[in-house]
Amino acid sequence: MKTVTIYTDGACSGNPGPGGWGAILEWNGVEKEISGGAPETTNNRMELTGVIRALELLKESCVVELYSDSKYVIDALSKGWVYGWRKKGWIKSDKKPALNVDLWEQLLPLIDRHQVHYHWVKGHASNAKNNRCDELAVAESRKF
Template sequence: MKKHVDIFTDGACSGNPGVGGWAAILRYGGREKSLCGGEEETTNNRMELMAVIEALRALKESCAVNLTTDSKYVVDSIEKGWVYGWEKKNWMRTPHEPAKNTDLWKELLPLLKKHEVSFVWVKGHAGHAENERCDQMAVGEIKRIKEQKMF
């Protein structure tokens, strides 16, 4: 039987594109681990994806995961099957429009095969405790990166 892990993620961006941050909280068996990071030039959707990727990467074995995010982009792309369609069409949304963030989708898809992931969408900035914490951590990464750029 697979271990059950609860994951909460969020991404943030100051400007879009701009400086971005991502964060994740992982819970298993009464323990909790927080992860965060960021990039100097990115988009909000990339940070949302990075949070999910890094959280799933942190799992040392195949797990049953309940992943809560406020990203409709991530949830809809997977649950509505858009990403699988883009993959089948050689990462094209339409015959003349490439899919965005294909590098990150290519990292995420094998992780989704490794783990049994159930997605839960929550409205951002609506009082969900873990989502608010992830948002604070992601925004903290933006501040950290901006401060580093000053010196």
């Protein structure tokens, strides 16, 4: 299987407010940048959307090294929380409804197609690719 490295980030001006997401996909020495946004959204929705849009571009099953500064995304996936929420009818352990169910339902089948390794990186720190994703996300949010 091919190994693809994906970096993602989301941004939101206000929460909710105008938002953007950015992603970088790397394979075999080639990089592809993608980005988009929404006029009224949240930071977590943009974080999830970046991951979804990146994974949608993969045409075959891959080993994916996923880097994000979103604890919401990385922890929910790597610690299996999202699978528990889904099993309980999208209710969290605190008995409150899970948020962004529409996006999680888009993301989980994409995750299932690949062998994904999750990497949390500190935002706005020393990871150049994460910082570039942040630039893309912020630029998209400013379009609104």
